[in-house]
Amino acid sequence: MKQTHLMITLALAGLFSLAGAAFIANQKADAPTVTTTDPSLPLVTVYKSATCGCCKDWVKHMQDNGFRVEAHDVGNLLPYKEQAKLGAGMGSCHTAFVDGYAIEGHVPAWDVKRLLTEKPDISGLTVPRMPAGSPGMEVPGQPADAYQVISYKDGEETGVFSDYPAGK
Numbered sequence: 001m002k003q004t005h006l007m008i009t010l011a012l013a014g015l016f017s018l019a020g021a022a023f024i025a026n027q028k029a030d031a032p033t034v035t036t037t038d039p040s041l042p043l044v045t046v047y048k049s050a051t052c053g054c055c056k057d058w059v060k061h062m063q064d065n066g067f068r069v070e071a072h073d074v075g076n077l078l079p080y081k082e083q084a085k086l087g088a089g090m091g092s093c094h095t096a097f098v099d100g101y102a103i104e105g106h107v108p109a110w111d112v113k114r115l116l117t118e119k120p121d122i123s124g125l126t127v128p129r130m131p132a133g134s135p136g137m138e139v140p141g142q143p144a145d146a147y148q149v150i151s152y153k154d155g156e157e158t159g160v161f162s163d164y165p166a167g168k
């Protein structure tokens, strides 16, 4: 019974991917990229200032990686930094929440996905400040800074979650 169900699921998945391939084949080369949200991913709620351009670029990075994002423009980010339980020197330009975790700054979407899979006992992840080359902080013609994604709990660093070397 379970196997039959699995077979049907697989057959349906196959049909959908065929349909998807046909759809992509029909698109013109200059058509805009269609981003599909992954319904299995939880909603990401972002708090940012209205004028923050790199915050918008990070929102787009998350959407491009399947996340549904609800972005709020706020005048004062401090209450959200407190809610995120960030420690001194851990802050960045925007604060997000997903599935009970805080995500501060330009954390790559794949690290957020790993966080949601591993579910460690932490407050969240942060990329302090705004390193060039992190998602949403790409600067054309400028090499990427080396940066780390830091995990923290109640204002204290708990470890390095991801380490990215400097790029070209």
Ligand SMILES: [Cu+2]
Pocket (backbone or CB within 6 Å): 054, 055, 093, 094, 106, 130, 137
């Ligand atoms: Cu930023």
